Amino acid sequence: MSLPGLHAVLARLRAAEAAAGRPAGSVCLLAASKQQQPATLRAAAAEGQRIFGENYVQEALPKMAALADLDLSWHFIGRLQRNKTRDIAAHFDWLHTLDRADLARRLSDQRPAGRPPLQVLIEVNVSGEASKAGVAPDAVAELAATVRALPGLCLRGLMCLPAPEDDPARQRAAFRRLRATLEGLAEPALDTLSMGTSADLEAAVAEGATIVRVGTAIFGPRA
């Protein structure tokens, strides 16, 4: 199985880095693999893809088991639910969608002792939509302070999934808000901005993304 989309996305990423004056390879590609079969992920891994993002725990666990022979990094990028924290703490390397202090405490308590801390990003609602997940930019500092005190978690930065926007200038404005929020925390240990998808990865890279989360452009449209 060949994945021409993967190579096309990597080419877009390298072009976006160059256009932004950033070093080649400074942005990591997370393959958003919801609804994709293990064989498809295995094909991507054979071409060098190592980071996979999953949205549903019950879908992710069998994929992890099927691909346990590979050295992959598993990131949870779906909505965080209370009854899923134990499985996330036990099986994932990263969580991109933390938005509640009580769930942060649960995840820290549930992280197995033998594993390194769960690498955590706080999801920020940069578009201000009432229905969207994520904390408001002015509430990030308080949640960050809570996470920093938890031994089972390692706070790495921020994530956003802004409202879809066709205009590149508006795409960039939303991503700029995430970067400004990170810079406002004045916390040098935070090195990660997870932002940009198939539709807007160039704008995200221009605004400082360090991880882009791309599904459709790699694997084709989902059912």
Ligand SMILES: *Cc1c(COP(=O)(O)O)cnc(C)c1O
């Ligand atoms: C599915 C998903 C993506 C990837 O979106 P595409 O449009 O398929 O590139 C990125 N982030 C999150 C949180 C997702 O759920």
